Amino acid sequence: MAKIRLPSQAGAFYAGKAESLKKQIEQCFLHVLGPGEIPKVVEDGPRRIVGLVCPHAGYMYSGPVAAHAYYNLALDGKPDLVILFGPNHTGYGSALAVMNEGFWRTPLGDVEVDGEAANKIVKGSRIVDVDYLAHRYEHSIEVQLPFLQYLFGSSFKIVPICFLMQDLYSAREVGHAVAEALHGKNAVIIASSDMSHYEPQRTAEKKDRLALQAIEAMDEEKFYSVIEEYQVTACGYGPIIALTTAAKILGAKEAKLLSYKTSGDVIGDYSSVVGYAAVQFTK
Numbered sequence: 001m002a003k004i005r006l007p008s009q010a011g012a013f014y015a016g017k018a019e020s021l022k023k024q025i026e027q028c029f030l031h032v033l034g035p036g037e038i039p040k041v042v043e044d045g046p047r048r049i050v051g052l053v054c055p056h057a058g059y060m061y062s063g064p065v066a067a068h069a070y071y072n073l074a075l076d077g078k079p080d081l082v083i084l085f086g087p088n089h090t091g092y093g094s095a096l097a098v099m100n101e102g103f104w105r106t107p108l109g110d111v112e113v114d115g116e117a118a119n120k121i122v123k124g125s126r127i128v129d130v131d132y133l134a135h136r137y138e139h140s141i142e143v144q145l146p147f148l149q150y151l152f153g154s155s156f157k158i159v160p161i162c163f164l165m166q167d168l169y170s171a172r173e174v175g176h177a178v179a180e181a182l183h184g185k186n187a188v189i190i191a192s193s194d195m196s197h198y199e200p201q202r203t204a205e206k207k208d209r210l211a212l213q214a215i216e217a218m219d220e221e222k223f224y225s226v227i228e229e230y231q232v233t234a235c236g237y238g239p240i241i242a243l244t245t246a247a248k249i250l251g252a253k254e255a256k257l258l259s260y261k262t263s264g265d266v267i268g269d270y271s272s273v274v275g276y277a278a279v280q281f282t283k
Helices: 018-030 059-076 115-125 145-152 168-182 201-216 220-229 237-249 263-267
Strands: 049-054 081-087 096-098 103-106 109-113 157-163 187-192 197-199 254-262 273-282
Touching: 018 059, 018 145, 049 059, 049 237, 059 145, 059 254, 059 263, 059 273, 081 168, 081 237, 096 115, 103 145, 109 145, 115 157, 115 168, 157 168, 157 237, 168 187, 168 220, 168 237, 187 237, 197 201, 201 220, 201 237, 201 254, 201 273, 220 237, 237 273, 254 263, 263 273
Parallel strands: 049 187, 081 157, 081 187, 109 157
Antiparallel strands: 049 273, 096 157, 103 109, 197 273, 254 273
16 A cells, blocks of 8 residues: 555645635735736746745745745746655654655645655665654645645655754755755755744844845855844745755756745734745756
8 A cells, every 4th residue: 555645734724625725726826925827837848947945834824925936837847856845843753854655645636755766865865764754744845735736736756855953964965965866857846944933024024034145145054154143933944955055056056036925914913923935946
């Protein structure tokens, strides 16, 4: 029997039924804070996007910002393989954990895990464990899947990697191993992260802008030092470091901020906000 990772957030972070989930994703694209239109996938697009940073809150909050990243990906063409980096919010499982077999299920269907690519990464990094438990209840990777399925159906494979340990050294090591495993493949890496958590709008924006400037400079050391120095509470800084490291090795020449908003911009309460950013790395 194939291992099936069941959705833990369907009906919570996003709609639990296929039809309402598709509508919800379309509303994210059409939202006033989103790209403003539903993208048409350009099957044989230029495939210049190496990686994306996407937020992972409930779709009501961060969906329109995530939609900017997925809109650009749709125009860029279809990847065959998506590497998904997400922070571990639950505390379960290994410090750096990959699934290397089975399927991930959402209301839009099942997506297959690319075992060969996953095992290459495990072998290349020597610090990533094969561990299902780390993924079982974690939302940061799961919430990216319906967007990908909305665009590409289930005709792509994934490698999910969950980061409980997010220090500069480990994250870079993961980035190196992933870049190595992706040479010559039609792949994209998605780093799932929200930005500052539960701070007044002005403070969150100020800190997040500094962190985002370092991402746009593709300088993971600077990014890590901004996180430390300004106590930026971005939850997926390890995934972002790993993506930056891998993207540079894979030939990315530019990182560009596509959208930055906060929960305050969505609901109008600016007293305590969470920041959301969409960034693309392109060749």
